[in-house]
Amino acid sequence: MFSRKQSKPPSxxxxxxxxxxxxxALVLGxxxxxxxxxxxxxxxxxxxEDIVQxxxxxxxxxxxxxxxxxxxxSWLITIxxxxxxxxxxxxxxxxxxxxxxxxxxxxxxxxEVEIEHRELRAIMASLSEEYREPLMLQIVFxxxxxxxxxxxxxxxxxxxxxxxxxxxxxxxxxxxxNDVRGRKNG
Amino acid sequence: MDDLEFRxxxxxxxxxxxxxxxxxxxxDPKKQEFLNDVRQLNSKMIRASKVAAPEGMAHxxxxxxxxxxxxxxxxxxxxxxxxxxxxxxxxxxxxVTNWQYxxxxxLSEHGIAHVLHEGDYALAASEDISMSQVNAKLARFGGEMTxxxxxxxxxxxxxxxxxxxxxxxxxxxxxxxSVFIVPHDKAYVTDNVVEGKWxxxxxxxxxxxxxxxxxxxxDVIKMKEKxxxxxxxxx
Numbered sequence: 001m002f003s004r005k006q007s008k009p010p011s012x013x014x015x016x017x018x019x020x021x022x023x024x025a026l027v028l029g030x031x032x033x034x035x036x037x038x039x040x041x042x043x044x045x046x047x048x049e050d051i052v053q054x055x056x057x058x059x060x061x062x063x064x065x066x067x068x069x070x071x072x073x074s075w076l077i078t079i080x081x082x083x084x085x086x087x088x089x090x091x092x093x094x095x096x097x098x099x100x101x102x103x104x105x106x107x108x109x110x111x112e113v114e115i116e117h118r119e120l121r122a123i124m125a126s127l128s129e130e131y132r133e134p135l136m137l138q139i140v141f142x143x144x145x146x147x148x149x150x151x152x153x154x155x156x157x158x159x160x161x162x163x164x165x166x167x168x169x170x171x172x173x174x175x176x177x178n179d180v181r182g183r184k185n186g
Numbered sequence: 187m188d189d190l191e192f193r194x195x196x197x198x199x200x201x202x203x204x205x206x207x208x209x210x211x212x213x214d215p216k217k218q219e220f221l222n223d224v225r226q227l228n229s230k231m232i233r234a235s236k237v238a239a240p241e242g243m244a245h246x247x248x249x250x251x252x253x254x255x256x257x258x259x260x261x262x263x264x265x266x267x268x269x270x271x272x273x274x275x276x277x278x279x280x281x282v283t284n285w286q287y288x289x290x291x292x293l294s295e296h297g298i299a300h301v302l303h304e305g306d307y308a309l310a311a312s313e314d315i316s317m318s319q320v321n322a323k324l325a326r327f328g329g330e331m332t333x334x335x336x337x338x339x340x341x342x343x344x345x346x347x348x349x350x351x352x353x354x355x356x357x358x359x360x361x362x363x364s365v366f367i368v369p370h371d372k373a374y375v376t377d378n379v380v381e382g383k384w385x386x387x388x389x390x391x392x393x394x395x396x397x398x399x400x401x402x403x404x405d406v407i408k409m410k411e412k413x414x415x416x417x418x419x420x421x
Contacts, residue, residue: 027247035239049240053250060251120234138199139228139235145199164198171197171227 023060026072031056033140034076040136041084043125051087055080073141074151123173131166134159189217196221200228293368294379294386296347297397301364301384308355309362311340323352324417327369327394333416335409358405365413366397393419 034055038048058079059066066075109117124132137143137151145163149156187195187210195207200221202208211218301309315338321330323341336357344353344366352367368374374395376388385406388397396413400406 023251024248027244027251031244031247032239035243036235036237039237040235045237045240049243052243053247056247057250057254060254116230117234120231121237124231124235136235139232160194160198164194167197167200167224167228167231170231171224174227 019063022066022069023056023063026059026063026076027056030073030076033073034080036140037077037136038080038084040124040132040140041080041129042087047087051080051083054083058083074147077137077141077151119177120170120174123170126173127166127169131162131169134162135166138163192217193220196224200224291347291374292377292379293366293374293388293395293397294377294399295381297364297366297386297388297399298379298381298384300344300346300353300366301399308340308342308353308364311355313339315339315341320354324367327352327367327419329367329391329394329417329419331416332418335412335416356409358400358402358409360402360405361400363405363409364399365409366399367417368395368397370394389414391417391419 031052035048035052038051038055039045042048042051055076059076066072124135127135134148134152134154137148143151145156145159148154148163149159152159187206192207192210195202195204196211207221211221317331317334317338320338320341323343324330326343338354338356339362340353340355342353343350345351346353346366346368349368349371351369354365354367356363356365370390370393374388376390376395378385378387380386380403383401384399385401385403386397386399387406387410388395389410390396391414396410396417398406398410398413400409
C-alpha cells in the first residue's frame with residue numbers, strides 16, 4: 001500500500017506539469033481574443049474580465065477533455081457563451097452603455113482615428129445580440145460562415161443573413177452620421 | 187449575380203474569395219467600388235474591435251488557476267488527513283473493545299468453551315480420586331477441600347485461558363459436573379451463562395474463582411453451593 005503510494009506522485013506531478021503547460025499556452029495564446037469577444041458580448045470591461053476568468057477556470061478543470069488543440073478556440077468560446085448565459089440566470093446586470101466607457105485601443109492611434117473607432121464601436125455595440133455575436137466571431141476570430149454556424153448552432157444561411165444585416169446596419173449608421181456631419185460642415 | 191445578391195454577399199463576408207463575386211466585381215466598376223468600400227469599412231471595424239485586454243489579465247488568469255489548484259490539493263490533503271484520523275479512531279475503537287473484552291472476560295463463558303473444546307476427554311474419565319490427591323493439587327493455589335462433595339472422576343491442571351488452573355470432574359446429583367479452580371490473575375467477570383445445553387456459573391473465593399459447568403442446571407446450582415462451603419483458601 002505504501003510502496004504504491006510512493007511510486008505514484010512522480011507521474012501525477014508530471015501529468016500536472018504537462019496540464020499546467022497546456023493551460024499556460026491556452027491563456028497566453030487566446031486570452032486577448034477571448035477577452036475581446038467577451039467584451040463585445042457584454043460591452044463592459046470588468047464584467048468581460050469576470051466572464052473570461054470563469055471561462056478559463058472552467059477550461060482548466062476540464063482541460064483533459066480537450067484533445068485537439070486546434071479546437072481550443074471554439075471550445076473556449078462555447079464555455080464563454082455558457083458562462084455568459086449563466087450570468088443572466090444569476091442576475092440581470094445593468095449594462096453600462098458603451099458611450100460611457102472609454103475603451104483603450106490596442107495600439108497608439110491618432111486622435112482622428114480614435115474618434116472614428118469610438119464611433120464605430122458605439123455603432124457595433126448598438127447592434128442587437130443576434131447580429132453582434134456572429135459578426136464578432138467573424139471579426140475577432142476570423143471565422144468563416146460555416147464555422148460561425150457550427151459555433152452558434154445555426155444554419156449557414158441564417159448566419160450569412162445576419163452578417164449581411166449587421167454590416168449593413170453599421171454602414172447605414174455610419175453613412176447617416178457622415179451625412180449629418182456633411183450638412184453641418186457645408 | 188444581380189446587384190442585390192452581390193451587395194448581400196459582399197456585406198456578409200467582405201474578405202470572401204468566392205469566384206463568382208470576384209468576377210462580378212471585376213466586370214462592373216460600380217460593384218468593384220462597392221466591394222472596396224465594404225472592405226475598407228470592414229478593416230476599420232476589425233481595428234475598432236481590437237480593444238485592449240486589461241493589463242495583467244493573463245497573469246491574473248494564471249494566478250487564479252494556481253490558487254484554485256492549491257486549494258484543491260489542500261482539500262485532497264484534508265481528505266487524506268480525515269481518512270487517517272478515521273483509521274486511527276477505528277483502530278483505537280477496536281483496541282478499546284478488545285481491551286475491554288480482555289478486561290472483563292466471562293469466566294462462565296470460557297468454562298463452557300473449555301468443556302466443548304475438550305469434548306469427552308475429561309468428562310469420560312472414570313477415576314476415583316481421593317480428597318488428599320485433590321488437596322495436593324489445590325495446595326498450589328493455597329486452597330483446600332474440607333468436605334467431600336462426592337466422587338471425583340478427574341483432577342488435573344489445565345490451561346484456562348492461558349492461566350494454569352485445576353480442572354475437576356465431580357459427581358453431581360444427576361450427572362457429571364466440570365469444575366475449574368482459576369487463580370485470580372486477570373480481571374475475570376463471574377457470571378451465569380447458558381449456551382446451548384450447557385449451564386455455567388462462576389463465583390469468587392478469596393484467592394481463586396470457581397467455575398461450574400454442567401448440562402443439568404440444578405446440578406450446577408447445587409455443586410456451586412457445596413463447593414462454596416467445602417473449599418477454603420488460606421492466606
